[in-house]
Amino acid sequence: MTSFASRVFFRVDRVCRHLPVVLNTFLVFSITGEVSYLVLVEPSLEADQNKTVWSAWWKVVHLLAQYFMLGNICWNALLFLRTSPSIKGVFLGGQGMGQGWRYCYTCETHTPPRCSHCYDCKVCVLRRDHHCVFFGQCVGFRNYRYFLCCLFFMWSGLLYATLMNAEVFIVILKEGVTMHSVLLLLIPWIMLVSGQVSARAFAFAFIADTCVVGFLLVSAFFFFHLFLMFRGQTTREWYSTRRPYNLGLLGNLRHALGLRWYLCWLCPLLPSPVPGDGINFQVTGSLEPTRTPTAMLEKITELDYAHCQQRDLNAKMRQWLDVADDDIAMLRSENANLRKQVKALEKNISEAQQVEAEPCSSLLADDLNAKRCSEQKIQKLEKEYTMIKEQNKKLITELKILQQERDQDKIVLSRFKVSLQTLESSMGEAQLGLLKRDEVIHQKNLQLKHLEEAIEECSNIIKDLRLTNQKLSDQLENRLDEASFAFVNDLMAEKEGSLSPPMSFAEEMNLLASSAEVETNMSDSTDLRHEEPEAEELPKPQSATVDLQTKRCAGVLETAFQRARLFLLFVILTVSAFVASGTSESRVAAGGMKAPRRPRQTRLLPRFCVCGVGLLAAAWIFNFNDVTGSSASTGDQDISLSKKELLQQEKDNNENNSISRSAISDFPEDLFTLKQKRQGAVVLHVLCAIYMFHALAIVCDVYFVPSLEKVSELSQDVAGATFMAAGSSAPELFTSLIGVFITKGDVGVGTIVGSAVFNILVIIGLCGIFSGQTISLSWWPLFRDAAFYILSILVLILVIYDEKVMWWETIILISMYGIYIIIMKFNRSLRSLTERHCSRAGQPWLSRLRRTTAVGNAGDCDNDMVPLKPDSCSVAGQDSGVVMVDELLNLHPHQLSFSEASLRLLITLHFPPPHPLAYGRMHGHQRAPTEAEADSGPGWPRGRGCFGRGRFGC
Ligand SMILES: [Zn+2]
Ligand SMILES: [Zn+2]
Structure with a gap:
């Protein structure tokens, strides 16, 4: 790899070294070709431009000139490159080294004067001028002629080409100095790349440039080298002002171009020998630089100074040498000591070796005994250590067992604590129940005492009655005796007159007793009722007491009939009451026995129907009795009541009517007459009222309130302002409607305003009294409703000021209610707007009021009527620590259902005391349980969303 990389590197290096030559050659040939093209073929840029027309002779002359210059350039360049200027192969030591010789450390040879080393060519060059970058070779003594000729012909050729290309510039600049032409002349490459000019125009512009x-x-270059040549200097020598090799103009020219300098530029092949060998040069001036006396003095002072410094340095060096000598002496002594030590150590080592070689001595035996004893001790100690370890392990395990037992005891203790708490709570409840029972027993004792007293009183009365009865019986016997005597006398008189057989005395006595009993029965039949069957069992008188007997029978029948009627009514009432309270009783009776329970609404209709049928039956029976019994009794009354009494009764009726007519006559007439009402129809009225109240309660409970809550899911504010308000004000509304349209009275304004005053003053006051704690309210609903209330009262005063209510005034009133509903609809935004305005206006009282709302930050709550919502109205915010069901639900929004939350509250010790506001809060703003929830929860009270009614208080 390294060899390959080095080969590649050398190849690239060589190519890069020849790259300038190739580039120059390409440029020279392309310029020549372009100039020839311009001369021979076509205009440079455009077809329609005025081409300079050359004659054939001129063309030949031009071409000859061009190719003459081209040939000279190429030839001179070739010869320049082929001629080596270095000192290789030059014999240097012929005449000995004279003045100006140097030593080249790179070439490791002595070099003649004017010779220097080229680090690009890596060789010393004779009479080195410079290293030519464009040819990649040094310019030296031997190739200086070719270099200078090549430069001359290049200069002349470029001058010629520039002149020939002037036409191109003329064409380009013909339109004026525009941006396009300037850019084309300055940066033709970018113009070509960006597509602004054609390749042809680019070529011409580029070559001209x-x-x-x-x-x-x-x-x-050319003029610089001409200048140097005439001065007899090389480029390197140009830096100094001295010219030691200057031979005059002609001499310099001859030394540069040769002896035939006037011909050699025509052709490089013309021989023109250069005088000299490049090693020895004729010196005409001083080689050393001339120095002025002042410079010499400065040099002397510098040398003196350097001399002094060297002296100092010499002294210091001597001192250091002395120190070093001392150090050497010390080191020598140390060396001797170390040698002595080494010798002593060698002695010790030899002794130790001798000791090792010798057998164990008696001292070693003692040591061994001591060692054995210590080993035995160590073994004992290790045994003890292991025993202690085992004991430690056992103790640790026992400790763990004890800890576990302690934990278990703790758990058991906590359970006992919990059970103790529950027992305490149940004890408290049981004590409460005992207290209640004691109270009940006490009350019952009191009642027993009262009853005993009443029994004593009754016994006294009975004694009195018996006494009076005895008196009366005595009187009766006396009278009977008198009457019997009179009767006996009459009979005796009749017997004397007639022939009828005489009656026995006993029969006469019976007859007398029966007539007397009839009278007593008529007078006080209630007191002596138990004697009646005996009286009826008596044999009836046949002849003389017939009228008296019929009258008595009619009276007895009438009383029996009335009693049966009352009994029937009582039965109907009890049956209807049973049916009406059937569900609750069945629920109470069922208790925990899980009796199958029917759905609630299926039980409602039969209840209504049975109650209605019972009422109808009662009414029918009453009317029937009225028809039969009254017709039967009218005769009796005619018989029994005298005319005076009848007149008196009518007068009483008229007086009563005249008294009550003033108020009652405004209402529609009753179905029953006053007499019927007195005979028992009032009970029907009462029953009807109870029935209607019950029906109203059921309808409100089952249908009205759930639908209201369903409606109020849309917006609680609007619902509160419309449905809830209408529901609570319905009595006033209907009272006013009845007062206006039925009784034609003036009930309206007084009732409504009075009830409003009652609502504001009494209800709020009572709630505050019985709440048992400080209640803080949020400011906004009070502010809003009070403001609107004041406004509405003002409008009402304006309306009724003239004691007339016109139709447009009523429209104004009702539309104000509509505005109120709209305000409630935009309650929240209005509230935030008000708060922002108030805070910006800097009214501290509002913010303070808002901050002191203890119930919760009402700004976060949906509804500000009862501000209670999750974050702001948490349990921690309340002082009593009472947990409500809705708060529990809010704390665990998706974990508990409503019934579960209430159950959880029921089984905790922190159970809320019955609290009217708490109930109202729950009732008003907690969604009522649906029927399914109510049925699924065991023992769920059938309240209308208010689940605490009665059951939470126990
Ligand atoms: Zn060298
Ligand atoms: Zn060089």
């Missing part, structure tokens, strides 16, 4: 540049260059 080369002619001009080459002519200038060669002219400088």
Whole structure:
């Protein structure tokens, strides 16, 4: 590889050395060809340009001149290259070395004067002028003639070519000095590459440029060398002002070109011998440079100075030599010491060898015994060490076992702690339950005491009643005696008159008793009810007491009928109540037994239907009884009630009507008359009201609230402003509608404003009283709603100021409500705008108010009515440490379902106390559980999104 690389390197080096010659040759021939082309063939650039027309003679002359110059150039160059200027093969030592001889360390020879070494040609050159870069050879004593002739013909040829190419410049610059022409003359290569000119134009422009540049260059060279030749100097000697080899103009010319200097330039073949041999030169001046006395003095002083310095150096060197001598003496003494030591060491070594060779002495025996003892001790110690290691291992294992036991004990202890905590909590609950039971027992004791007192009172009353009864029976017996006497007297009188058989005394007594009992039964039938069956079992009188008997039977029938009616009503009511409360009872009864539960909505319709059917049946039975019983009783009443009483009753009715007509007459008339109502239709009214309330609750619970929440998913602000507000204000709305359109009264403004005042003052005040803690509110909804409320009150005052409400005023009021809804729709952006404005205006109270909102940073919350949202309203933000279900959900957004979160809360110890605001918060802004969730969760209360109702409080 190295040989190949070196060969390649030499090849490249040789090619590069000959490259200037090749390039020059190419240029010379191309210029000549171009000039010949210009002379012979065509104009240079364009076809239509005015070509200088040469005659044939002129053409021949031109061509001859051209090729004469070309031939001279080539020939001289060839001879220049073929003639070696070096000192190789030159006999130098003929006349001995004289003045000006030197020694070349590269060629290792003595060289004559004016000879120098060329590091490119690697040889010493006789009378060396310079190393010509264009030919790659030195110019020396032997080839100086060829060099100078070649330069002369090159100069003349380039002059000729430049003159011939003037036409090209004329053509190029004919249009004026434009950018194109200047660029073409200066950088034709770039113009050719960029496609601005054709190859032909480029060739002509390039050759013309080369002619001009080459002519200038060669002219400088040529005249410089002419100058040097006439001065008798070489280029190297031109630097000095001295000319020691100057022979005059002619002598110099002869020495340069030969003796026939006037002919030799015509042809290189013409012989023109150069005087001299290139080694010895005729010296005409001094070779040494001339020196002035001052320069000589300076030189002397410099030499003196150098002499002094050398003296100093000499002294120093002597000192150093002395020091070195001392060092040498010391080293000699050290050397002697070391030799002595070496000898002593050799002695020691020989003694040691002798000792090694000798057998073990008695001292060694003692040492060996001591060594054995120590080895035995070491063995004992090692045994002990291993035993201690084993013990250590055992101890470590025991320690590990103890640690594990301790860990297990810890775990068990923690479990015990947990169970203890749970037991404590259950103990607390049980104590609470015991306290409640004690309270209940105490209350029941009180009730028992009350009942005992009542029983005593009742027994006293019964005693009194018995006493009065005895008195009355005594009186009755007396009267009976009197009546019997009278009757006996009458009978005796009739017997005396008639022939009818006389009655027995016992029969007469029975008759008398029956008539008396009828009277007593009519007077106080309720007190002596238990005696009635005995009275009915008595044999009936046949002849004299028939009217009295029929009257008694009618009265008994009527009371029985009324009792049956009431009983039937009671049965219907209980059945309907059972059906109405059927689901809850079944749920309570089912408890944990997992009774199959039907879907809720399928149970609603039967409940409604059964309740409705029960009500209809009750109404029908009442009407039926009314028809039959009232018709039957009218006769009785006609019999029993006197006319005075009837008149009195009518008067009472009229008075009652006149009293209540002023208010009641505004409403539509009732289905039942006053009498029917008194006989029990009021119960129907009450039932109907309960039914409607229950139905309303169910409808709101199942249909209205979920649909409201579904609607409020769109925008809670708008929903709160429309549906929620309408729902809470529905009573006022309907009261006002009934007041205006049915009773034609003036209820509207007072009711509405009064209820608003109640809402603002009483509700908020009560909530604040019973909340049990400091409640902080966010500023924005208060500010917004209060501002709009004040505005609306102002507009209302303006509207009702003239005691008239026109139609356009109503439109204004309703449109203001629409504006309010729109404001709620853009609530958040409006809020941020307000906050930005307030902060920019530098109102500190708003920001302070906003900062003190303890419930949470309402700016991050979706809804500012109840600001509670994940980041800002975290558990840590609350003082009580109470965890709500929605907060738990917010903390774990995708991990817990709603029922799981509530269950987790139910089984933790940190259970929130019942709290009205907390319920409201949950109720208002937590999505209500769907039916599926409610059914899937065990024991899920059927609230309308408010899952804490009752069940959370227990
Ligand atoms: Zn040399
Ligand atoms: Zn050279």
